[in-house]
Amino acid sequence: MDALDPLILARIQFAANISFHILFPTITIALGWALLGFKLAYNRTGDVAWMDAYRLWVKVFALSFAMGVVSGITMSFQFGTNWPGYMEKVGNVAGPLLAYEVLTAFFLEAVFLGIMLFGFSRVPNWVHTLATCLVAGGTTLSAFWIIVLNSWMQTPTGYEIRDGVVHATDWWAIVFNPSMPYRLTHMLLASALTVAFLIAGMSAWRWLKDGGGEGVRRTLKAAVYAAALLIPVQIFVGDMHGLNTLEHQPQKVAAMEANWETQPHTPLILFAIPDEKARTNHLEVAVPSGASLILKHEAAGVVPGLNDYQGNHPPVTPLFWGFRIMVGIGALMLAVSWYAAWHIRRRGVDQLPRWLARILVAMTFAGWAATLAGWYVTEIGRQPWLVTGVLRTADAVGPVGSTMVASSLTLYLAVYVVLLAAYIAVLYRLARLGKAAPEAKPMFPLPGVAAGPAEPLEEGAKP
């Protein structure tokens, strides 16, 4: 394949932008609920340690939300600049779904975020708790619309094609398309685990430095417990998602397993170097009948192979490895979180072995890695289709030349590297400063909340 193929470049550019963008919603979706948890714990116990935790992590939320917004703006342009054929063909379905995502996000941003970020001492406590709840609900709803659209692209239903253009016939079928419930649950749990390991890692980092106080111990414990509880659920849901994919997109599963022949007693390949030219695997290490057992729940189960879909299946190597990276990180998460939870349960946070805390620090961003690997599997796994069976990626790409795409891609990548470094540096700075960290600036002004000439509207209200 030509290195300067505009289609590949357009795909890499879109992938770079959306990969950068997804990092931040992955954090804000679940962090909103974590903050609500801290807030409710504070309401119940009146313990200020929970409020210290809230104050620190709400700043991380504000920064992540801002990064998500600015990188999200890029996305609304990229549909047109890179994939003009996409909206031309499926705009009637994608348009309303995207519109609802944008409107939900704005509604939330405009109204409730300000109260959540700056309102604690200025509005009644229950209003602040409610705002936190609505922000968490809003980010989740935003994710819902995007997952609906993505799932519809994977398993489209509820439409008809008139004059070469997709028209919606049944919105219920479009929204609740076959893969949506699985993908949504899988993604929400991925977000929760990302945040659990983020909080656990940063709290462990602070704890290793100087103990960090009661707030740090609380969040470390809560995050480890949350991770230990959620990871088995995620493994179960991931398995169901895989079975759903097997039903609707068998070629994707075949590529994930690097399984070339449709056959009973399909082995589960642990390691291999897939060779697409020769249509075989090298250096294969496999468990006999393993894939048949996992996918068909019997050793003699017939698992579809790639050779049934020649010319119409995704590239094998990225799917095979992407899937193994995701599953590998998941297994590591299971081991680490269970072991840490067992230690904390028996002897308390302060007796946690330092080497285990260091592993938690090393896994601070493990959720990001697993989430990205998983999305690469599902998105590359849809190729060569952009919308399965409806629109090929190659038919949606725009007429823009390689040089232009390549130069703008370089620019984007350079900026993203700098921003990611700055983001992580600020995260650690916030964790080091703890509750003494500088207040975030108001994303949106709020009656009587931010500084300035405005008079507080809620004067006299007790927190």
Add this chain to the structure above:
Amino acid sequence: MTPFIDPWWLPVIFAGLMGLSILLYVILDGYDLGVGMLTRLEKDENRDLMVASIGPFWDANETWLVLGIGLLLVAFPVAHGLILTQLYLPVALMLVALILRGVSFEFRAKAPPEQKHRWDAAFFTGSLITALCQGYMLGAYVLGFDQSFTSVLFCLLAALGLVAGYLFVGACWLVYKVEGELQKRAVRWAEWTLWATALAMAIISVATPLLSERIFERWFRLPEIIALLPIPIASATLFVGLAIFLRRPLREKDALSWVPLATAGILFALGFVGIAYSFYPYLIADRLDIWQAAASPESLSIILIGALFVLPVILGYSVLAHWIFRGKATHLSYE
């Protein structure tokens, strides 16, 4: 679902909503970007104050761009693709610049103090490049994406023109928002950029009818010309009136300091109405009209329900925010 109003009207409504979003964006984020560029002229305390003057607003202002482009994307999918592939490079550059401008705001306050000047530089550069790219895109759009040498020259001129326009509205914002010596300097900035803005508007107004017979017809045909004359006359009057206003010393107790900003807003709106009248009902000059570009009526009516619910809230919130933070800017502190 079946459309609840005459399908003919749906694209018209969406074109109107989109136009409104873009106009609001140009005025509102225009002053943010203008102030962003003007921060280079000041240092330390004054620079902080200038940033603080737009602090509570810029984020909400930027959402109008996402809404405008979002409406183009979902309501006129064909046009979105055609326009944005033509504007590929300026769009990419603008997005990077917008990202830089936006995150500089956050990082400026959260990064260690010794790194602040870097984020200040990113803030200025981001604002400048955003303005240049948007001006270039405006020029390219007006010319129907012609790529000849003279066209590119025109686009570069339009880029400088929009920078002047944003500096103008930014300076007017500062006249309204700050006091003392800084306010006096802002008046001077507004005076200089006013004429550059007037020149840029004049050039675009003359160029647009000349490049399309249809647009020429729309403007210089009886009886339309009589109905349309107020637009250029009002613009010219406002420019001259504001120039005279800015020459005179500032009023006692800061009275009327909002006048330049309001005038600048009206001028932008007049220019926008002019361009919109020239183009309507086309989204791309003489090639694609709003009915050809629109999504299906069923999809549009679904979007409309959500838009009618959310748009008034955002609009109301924007008005409320400007009302709450009326008066002079102070240094932001959050406790």
